Ligand code: GLY
Ligand code: MN
């Protein structure tokens with residue numbers, strides 16, 4: 001999703017901030033993602049590297065950014081390398097970025113073809129002591145496939161073993177975790193698109209629709225606006241499927257009386273929303289469904305109150321666990337003793353509330369950031385408590401996206417219907 005335009009000054013400012021964090025006598029290199037293969041000669045749709053996008057706005061494979069802030073010559077402080085012009089490739093894939101295009105998008109004055117990279121790198125390395133290289137350091141990343149970044153790290157360390165190597169990721173993450181007003185607006189747009197999708201579904205869902213028909217409605221809503229789904233598979237989970245946290249088969253028929261858990265969102269210019277709503281397939285919550293729904297909603301509202309500067313995500317997790325524990329006791333699903341150890345969830349607790357409440361959001365759906373650190377203004381996080389009762393085929397999760405502000409927070413999804421009665425009303429209009 002690259003259609004909405006972000007001014008090049010945004011990317012230039014990100015590079016300036018990053019350069020200011022490097023030690024003297026340093027260069028930094030960032031690589032784009034590979035196009036991932038599937039079977040035979042098939043490939044996946046291209047997913048840009050979030051760090052590359054954040055620093056350049058470039059959405060094209062085989063791109064390399066070289067930052068050399070200690071260079072005296074202004075033209076050599078930032079160099080962007082893009083794919084060499086290839087007329088044969090153009091016949092198949094259409095136009096790739098020209099150096100001029102890439103310069104306009106990124107605000108970088110020196111854009112060269114990738115075939116020049118090794119020579120320029122060699123020249124830069126001959127003048128610098130430290131080399132900052134980038135890698136995916138997300139704590140939950142499972143790195144089973146070697147990335148272009150990793151190949152480059154191996155190459156660089158093999159060819160230039162006497163330099164001092166440093167980690168670039170923590171520096172970029174420290175910037176990415178705080179969203180600028182421009183980014184907050186992009187996230188708001190992603191949330192607004194998501195809201196449009198949800199409102200459309202409220203007039204569409206009824207008994208006997210299949211989960212994939214619901215997914216198709218959303219795809220139509222997002223794609224016709226030049227966007228698409230956020231960077232995760234939509235979860236359209238009716239009945240018992242609502243209890244499977246990452247259910248993505250989306251192929252069951254929604255039945256009269258079933259609950260329907262919808263965890264889907266739109267992306268906007270590579271920024272992701274992440275929303276969950278839980279609705280009754282037939283347009284009216286049963287008494288039991290509404291009871292559980294309101295328990296989760298209370299836990300959500302109680303948690304959002306604590307989303308403010310100073311508290312960490314870890315603190316928040318404990319807040320939600322306390323709230324959910326109280327609800328589970330009131331619902332007589334557990335005894336007080338079963339849920340008294342909030343830090344270490346008992347099996348009982350985990351059975352009904354197996355996940356935790358929040359993650360950072362941005363260019364990645366589970367964005368970069370550290371759960372132990374106090375929240376700060378500009379961070380965007382989800383709030384997503386849930387209660388899942390497998391024996392009743394009843395899972396409820398509700399999820400909104402929250403911008404931390406100096407005084408507390410702003411709910412980027414405050415206009416998305418959330419009260420049970422409002423949802424019922426809209427479904428029966
Ligand atoms: N949609 C994934 C999540 O809620 O974390
Ligand atoms: Mn989430």
Ligand code: MN
Nearest residue numbers: 263274275399
């Ligand atoms: Mn979600």
